[in-house]
Amino acid sequence: MLADVYTKDGKQTGQIELKDDIFAAKPNEHAMYQAVVTYLANKRQGNAKTKLRSEVSGGGKKPWRQKGRGTARAGSSRSPLWVGGGTIHDPKPHKFSLKLSKKVKKLAKISALSVRFEEKNLVIVEDFTFDEIKTKQMEEVIRNLKIEKEKLLILLPEKNDNIYLSSRNIPNVSVFPVDKISTYEILNHKKLVVFKKAVDIIHNTLSN
Numbered sequence: 331m332l333a334d335v336y337t338k339d340g341k342q343t344g345q346i347e348l349k350d351d352i353f354a355a356k357p358n359e360h361a362m363y364q365a366v367v368t369y370l371a372n373k374r375q376g377n378a379k380t381k382l383r384s385e386v387s388g389g390g391k392k393p394w395r396q397k398g399r400g401t402a403r404a405g406s407s408r409s410p411l412w413v414g415g416g417t418i419h420d421p422k423p424h425k426f427s428l429k430l431s432k433k434v435k436k437l438a439k440i441s442a443l444s445v446r447f448e449e450k451n452l453v454i455v456e457d458f459t460f461d462e463i464k465t466k467q468m469e470e471v472i473r474n475l476k477i478e479k480e481k482l483l484i485l486l487p488e489k490n491d492n493i494y495l496s497s498r499n500i501p502n503v504s505v506f507p508v509d510k511i512s513t514y515e516i517l518n519h520k521k522l523v524v525f526k527k528a529v530d531i532i533h534n535t536l537s538n
Contacts, residue, residue, distance in 0.1 A: 333447075335526060338458045340474030346454055346529060348447070352536050357441040357448075364430060365438035365513035374426040383408055383416030435513070440536055442516040452522045453477065454529060460492040468496040472503070475523065483519035485511060487527035508532060 331354055332345040348354075389408030396403055410418045430438075446452045453475055460467050472478045481502040486493060494505045504519065508528040516522065524532070 333452070333454055335454050335456060336475060337456050338471045338474065340476065343456060346526060348529065349533055349537065352440050352532060353443055353447045353452075355440050355444045357445050358437050359441070361434050361438040362441050362445075362513055362517065364434055365442075366517065368428040368430045369512050369514040371426045371428045376426045377423045378421040379423050380417045380420040382420055383410060386414070386416040389415075436536055438513040439511075439516070442513045443522075443532070443536075446516060446522050451480075451520055452524060454524050454526060457487065457525045457527050459490055460496055463492055463495045465496055465499050468493070468500060468503070472500070477521045477523070480521040481519045482521050482523060483511075483515060484523045485525060485528045487525050487531055509535065 331348045331350050333348050333353075334342050335344050335346050336342055383406075386408045389406040393404045393407050394401070404412075407414070409415045443452070455475070458471075469478075472482065482504070484493070484497065484503065484505045485508040486505065487508060489507050497503045497505045504515065506515065508524070508531050
């Protein structure tokens with residue numbers, strides 16, 4: 331399967347061979363769902379905590395005598411019924427983390443890439459870099475590729491600080507090295523811009 335390759339100026343320079351088993355696979359919706367749920371669960375800190383009645387300071391003395399006042403009985407001012415008292419059934423710190431098998435992770439990523447390619451939302455560009463950090467340069471590249479109105483994910487073959495920092499202040503644009511990308515990030519962005527060398531890494535990583 332062939333895909334067009336563009337320069338950062340938006341001009342087509344040729345085509346590249348994409349593997350059908352990665353970019354034209356039948357999407358597995360359940361695998362993508364599991365990958366997204368796992369990703370979001372692993373981002374949760376799980377450190378919510380409030381104090382129980384036994385953990386709130388004060389309340390050692392009985393507020394008033396048991397009988398004779400015409401009011402309800404009270405044993406402690408730290409009762410959950412009182413202002414400043416402890417809580418009932420409080421949240422406790424715990425882990426939300428989930429695990430996903432390598433096979434399902436791989437299937438989910440292939441499915442997500444295939445979905446974006448089928449939608450014609452995957453753009454392959456010749457590798458480029460910037461000599462300096464300039465947001466204007468990246469904005470110009472995005473305009474040249476005619477994708478400035480989309481939520482955009484740029485996949486690099488390796489970390490590139492100049493490209494990353496030049497993109498950081500542009501709304502709805504994210505930059506990642508291709509080996510660090512998740513299914514969630516692919517699905518969370520409408521358009522993918524993939525560097526030509528990054529395609530080789532995808533092929534090597536996800537090939538059967």
